[in-house]
Amino acid sequence: MACRRKRPRLSANEEADGSADFDRFYFRAYGDISIHETMLGDTARTNSYRSAIFGSGAIKDKVILDVGAGTGILSVFCAQAGAKHVYAVEASSMAEQAKLVIKCNGVEDRVSVIQGKVEDIELPEMVDVIVSEWMGYLLVYEWMLSSIIFAREKWLKNNGVLFPNTASVFIAPLGDCEDLRDRLKFWEEMRPLYGVEMASLQAYARKCLTDVVHVQLVPPQNVQAHACQVCHINLKTVQEEDLSSVKGNFQFKCFGYSRVCGFVVWFDVTFPDHSQLSTSPYAEPTHWEQCIVYTKETQDVAQDTEITGTLELKPHRKVSRYVEVDLTYKFGNSEETHKQSYSMDEGAGS
DSSP: OOOOOOOOOOOHHHHTTOHHHHHHHHHHHTTSHHHHHHHHHOHHHHHHHHHHHHHSSSSTTOEEEEETOTTSHHHHHHHHTTOSEEEEEEOSTHHHHHHHHHHHTTOTTTEEEEESOTTTOOOSSOEEEEEOOOOBTTBTTTOTHHHHHHHHHHHEEEEEEEESOEEEEEEEEEEOOHHHHHHHHGGGGHHHHHSOOOGGGHHHHHHHHTSBOEEEOOOGGGBOSOOEEEEEEETTTOOGGGGGOEEEEEEEEOSSSEEEEEEEEEEEEEOTTSOEEEOOTTSOOOTTOEEEEEEEEEEEEOTTOEEEEEEEEEEOSSOTTSEEEEEEEEETTOSOOEEEEEEESTTOBO
């Protein structure tokens, strides 16, 4: 079972109150049960963590820090895998519910639930392992990775490990954009439906649809070239300053004749036992699905047509938990380089 996680939403008026106020609304959203239903209903995600925790051998007799513990399920997994003690840190009101889960599973003697941001709490000891499900759309959406870096620097022993321990972002060209075609064709259908001509709005609709990041499942046959890894993050060494710009180059050779209408982006993470959680179109679907950025114009390509460019992800200028996407690309030997920017915020597409 996989479905899209409902992300925190913030109105423009709330944004004006600043990042501290945004965090208040952000953590309030994670106190709602629907987000946790979606995450726990994602069996690919949850079983990947369960398998890594039970299979790595890094948990038994160790002290664990679970950052963003939510309902406490990863903390329970760690206790069941033989952890000496688990500190389950959760900033939202879900912390109170996590305590019930911990007690119902009979591990309250080895799991301590602490309500608060990891940046604000204190622990009685250093930890051997940090466990967290911190990934968002495009990997970095919500930028919870900053909290993992903070926790690592303050609480993880020098020889400690992280779950996951690496993360990578991939991009590939996208063809056969049926959803985009349908949404543009919608405006042609107003005349037969209502007797009012509205096809003139297609250009504006295209502009709106090509300004934001869309989240949906992409059929593997719509991927038009082998994916390119544009960034690789080692969780043990990444620094806060590295997050100001997550950037990389790409180069593809198209599979065959097609019409490219955008790019699809996804991420993978790996665990200390070398197991992997992938959000690729070729993997079992997850609630993250894939992210699509549509280009302003479509481009016909043939077999081995080369596409080169750069993808950059960075914190949004107004709300740092959102993402700004900068994309440059060109086709074949063309001298023309295309540049587009996208926003992934509360108005992101689906």
